[in-house]
Amino acid sequence: MPERAPAPRPDAPHDGEADEVVTAVLTASRLLVAVSARSLASVEETLTLPQFRMLVVLSTRGPMNISRLGTHLDVIPSTAMRMVERLTGAGMLERELNPGNRREILIRLTAEGRRVVDAATDRRRAEIARIVGAMPPAHRTALVEALRAFSEAGDEPPVAEQAAPARTGTDMRW
Amino acid sequence: MPERAPAPRPDAPHDGEADEVVTAVLTASRLLVAVSARSLASVEETLTLPQFRMLVVLSTRGPMNISRLGTHLDVIPSTAMRMVERLTGAGMLERELNPGNRREILIRLTAEGRRVVDAATDRRRAEIARIVGAMPPAHRTALVEALRAFSEAGDEPPVAEQAAPARTGTDMRW
DNA sequence: CGGCATGTTTGCATTATGCAATACAAATCA
DNA sequence: TGATTTGTATTGCATAATGCAAACATGCCG
Known part of the structure; x- marks a missing residue:
């Protein structure tokens, strides 16, 4: 591992008060992740978190093609492709041939897909x-x-070092 | 100790103020997850988030057997088993035969594993x-x-299955 | 038309995960 | 003590998520 020096370090390393804030934030973030996982599980046992994120993106941004969809989820097209296949098979997505451009395919939520998203979202907010x-x-x-x-x-x-898309173990980024 | 409502209503009323709070929380949580992913990626490209969580658990709770390790990560033993194999192969974990009980095997961090955890944690806190x-x-x-x-x-x-926080506080897990 | 850019699919490999079955070891019971 | 039950680890099998590279398909330009 390259011991690359982290670029951003604009603050003092050990400030007691800052530490307190950081700890509070970290603790809260753990709770939030747990809440999300629970809410999803209570609505759809068969849906994974990445799948749910895909539904949410389509729900909030409307139909789009595979590549853009993948971009929103930080995955490459081939990954998005297979996820779409599975969700289509599950009846939550549908592909629509784009008449104006035959190399793109629009992916959109089905009524069932929207139902799942709404249910999970309501549950999480609740x-x-x-x-x-x-x-x-x-x-x-x-x-x-x-x-x-x-x-x-x-x-x-x-700050700096934004270039790399950073390999994706990045699941659960609802 | 705040007057935490003893019997929280399972259905939350959707008044405007509550909505505001919920939205603020959701927004912040997205940012937090993004920060976590970035920090991890910047330290170890080859480490996945689940693997990192395993290292963190061992770091904060000390050596333990496969089953308990899996419990802390909410995965079944077979999953924990394979993850341990991979991380052992990567030199971040080691197995230690338990002399007192030959059906259990203690998993512990190696110096390398600890180095990775510390680096990622420092990075995220920063x-x-x-x-x-x-x-x-x-x-x-x-x-x-x-x-x-x-x-x-x-x-x-x-359940209150959390032992004393062994090290420097903050068992933030992932 | 011919090449380049944009998008979608496939092939291949690795990790994460769960469930079921197996192999041992320890504990309990009759 | 020998048989049964329980606790752990491990393996076999299957699916999902992912990335990279390559194969195609289509649209655009010069």
Whole structure:
């Protein structure tokens, strides 16, 4: 392993307070992942997380071709291809020949696919809402603002070293 | 300890404020997962996320047998078995025959395995710290408290099977 | 038309996973 | 103590997710 020096290090290594924040974030992120997995499992036992992500992309962005679909999921076309085949076989997707361009094929959700997405999404939001509901109300508002600030701060393109698409063990990126 | 609702309603009401919180949480969670994937990829291209999780479990909980290891990762023994084989082949794990009980085998990290875990963990904490550092300081403290309340509200482990946190806190797992 | 770019498929290899069956070892029972 | 049951590890078999490279198909240009 190349001990490549990490480019971004704009902050002091061991600041007690910063450590506290980082730990809080990491802990919360673990909970969030667990919630997602649970919600999905409760709706569709046979659906994997990558498959669910594909349905979600099609649901929120509308029909698109295999390559673009793969791009949204950070996988190469061949992977997207096989996933589409499986989900088509499961009745959740359908392929539509694009009349204007015969080398592209539009992939779209079927009614069944949309049903699954909606059910899982509702379930996840409900689970998160349940957890939030168990928080002291004062913390709820603080959470919204703090998370917004956090998301905003993290939105910036990852400093340097963005070039590599970074090999994908990257599952569960709902 | 906050007044965590003893009987959380299984169905959450969809009032505007709750929706806001849920949306903020979902948005932040996407960012967190992306950060995790990036950090791992930047340290070890050949390591998958499940493999990394296995190393982390062994790092934070110490050596254990295949079955328990699988339990911590939510996979069945055969899956854990094969993962151990691969990671052993990669020089990150080693098997130790248990003298007191010949039907169990202890799996432990090698120095190389520990190095990988530490590097990836440091990298991830650094990335999060970078994001947090870009937040207004006032929001930082609010974030800690709010996330703690959130994690606590959602911490409903089936059993209390967590031993004392062996090392430097933060058993963030993946 | 001929080459280049864009998209889709296939072939091949590896990892992750679950289920079922097997092989041992330890514990329990009759 | 010998037979049965239980706990672990391991192997066989099957499917999904992935990447890379190569084979095709189609659209565009000069």
